[in-house]
Amino acid sequence: MIVTDDRRDHVSAEEFGAATGWDPKPEGLCRGEVCVPAPGSLRADGTVDVAVAASRLGMPVIHDDEHAVTAVGPGSTTGHTLSSAVAPDPELIDRNGEPFQLSSLRGRKVLLVAWASY
Amino acid sequence: MHAELQSEGLTVVTVALDIEPAHAHPWIDAAAPTHPSLIDTQHVTGELFGFINIPMAVWIDESGMIVRNAEAAAVLRSPLRDLEIPDGLPERMTRMLTEVKAIRDDSEDYRAAIVDWVRNGADSPYALTPDEVIARSRPRGAEEAEAAACFELGRYLRATVGEEAAVPWWRRAHQLDPGNWTYKRQAWTLVTTPQDATENDLIQGPNDVYAGNWLDDVVAAGGGANYYPAPQL
Numbered sequence: 001m002i003v004t005d006d007r008r009d010h011v012s013a014e015e016f017g018a019a020t021g022w023d024p025k026p027e028g029l030c031r032g033e034v035c036v037p038a039p040g041s042l043r044a045d046g047t048v049d050v051a052v053a054a055s056r057l058g059m060p061v062i063h064d065d066e067h068a069v070t071a072v073g074p075g076s077t078t079g080h081t082l083s084s085a086v087a088p089d090p091e092l093i094d095r096n097g098e099p100f101q102l103s104s105l106r107g108r109k110v111l112l113v114a115w116a117s118y
Numbered sequence: 119m120h121a122e123l124q125s126e127g128l129t130v131v132t133v134a135l136d137i138e139p140a141h142a143h144p145w146i147d148a149a150a151p152t153h154p155s156l157i158d159t160q161h162v163t164g165e166l167f168g169f170i171n172i173p174m175a176v177w178i179d180e181s182g183m184i185v186r187n188a189e190a191a192a193v194l195r196s197p198l199r200d201l202e203i204p205d206g207l208p209e210r211m212t213r214m215l216t217e218v219k220a221i222r223d224d225s226e227d228y229r230a231a232i233v234d235w236v237r238n239g240a241d242s243p244y245a246l247t248p249d250e251v252i253a254r255s256r257p258r259g260a261e262e263a264e265a266a267a268c269f270e271l272g273r274y275l276r277a278t279v280g281e282e283a284a285v286p287w288w289r290r291a292h293q294l295d296p297g298n299w300t301y302k303r304q305a306w307t308l309v310t311t312p313q314d315a316t317e318n319d320l321i322q323g324p325n326d327v328y329a330g331n332w333l334d335d336v337v338a339a340g341g342g343a344n345y346y347p348a349p350q351l
Binding site: 001002005021044058059060061062066067069071072073075076078079080081082084085086087088089090092093094096097098101102103105106107108109110111112113114115116117118 | 155318
């Protein structure tokens with residue numbers, strides 16, 4: 001996820017969850033049924049301390065000083081790309097730029113195929 | 119496959135890992151797909167599902183569980199595998215086509231596995247348990263995770279500042295995770311495609327911006343046979 005320096009200290013729980021796949025909850029940072037204890041990550045006002053949350057999840061934090069922006073990389077609790085078999089549900093866009101959620105296809109089998117123009 | 123299997127409960131969803139939607143549009147328009155055809159301008163599906171090259175695919179069951187991790191996903195044999203390389207081509211092009219011909223072809227078996235899963239669901243031998251899916255997904259250590267952050271930072275800076283701001287971070291991503299071909303191919307094509315071209319450059323040869331290029335990196339990785347993570351069928 002990307003956080004500009006002026007927003008680094010007040011990222012909403014919803015934004016953190018959408019960007020990382022890890023939802024801040026009272027019991028910790030959760031993806032599906034997997035929860036990682038993360039004391040200090042979720043503030044009383046409902047916002048997330050990104051640096052603490054990233055540390056708890058083993059996520060790398062990269063900072064570009066010139067442009068005052070931080071990137072938080074993916075964490076892993078398993079040493080693998082997937083920490084859970086629950087399919088992530090990122091918001092993608094269709095040909096016309098309209099948002100599309102994979103979760104809209106629940107009840108059907110989905111073959112998700114990555115391709116590119118290059 | 120969508121047309122063939124949609125009545126049996128399968129929806130094919132294609133997602134283009136293209137930071138510029140306009141680069142994907144002509145291909146989508148030419149294919150005129152009847153399935154959901156999406157664009158991932160942030161390469162987030164690469165990070166979340168483990169796509170490190172294209173084409174790759176994951177299988178998701180009716181309840182939203184991944185039952186097969188990211189693997190090479192060709193379902194038709196590419197005619198390039200059987201190409202007779204003409205004499206007289208530039209030496210570099212001949213070497214490139216030689217590596218392309220060496221790329222594994224698991225299309226027949228992979229296609230059959232998909233059909234089996236669609237028809238037999240969890241009873242298919244190709245449908246994996248959650249633990250198997252996780253264990254078979256690509257190992258992600260500190261360097262791969264940092265590479266993902268670097269690629270994302272580059273993408274953001276390219277969009278908000280300009281191409282030059284992205285380059286140092288994409289170079290770093292390439293160094294940290296040389297096995298991630300989408301990081302490299304995305305970056306290379308943006309600097310090797312002529313400005314007036316109507317399609318992205320697929321040759322991705324030596325350039326002044328990045329240390330690597332398609333042919334030399336494929337050779338360094340052991341050749342075309344190692345270009346994709348083979349399906350473990």
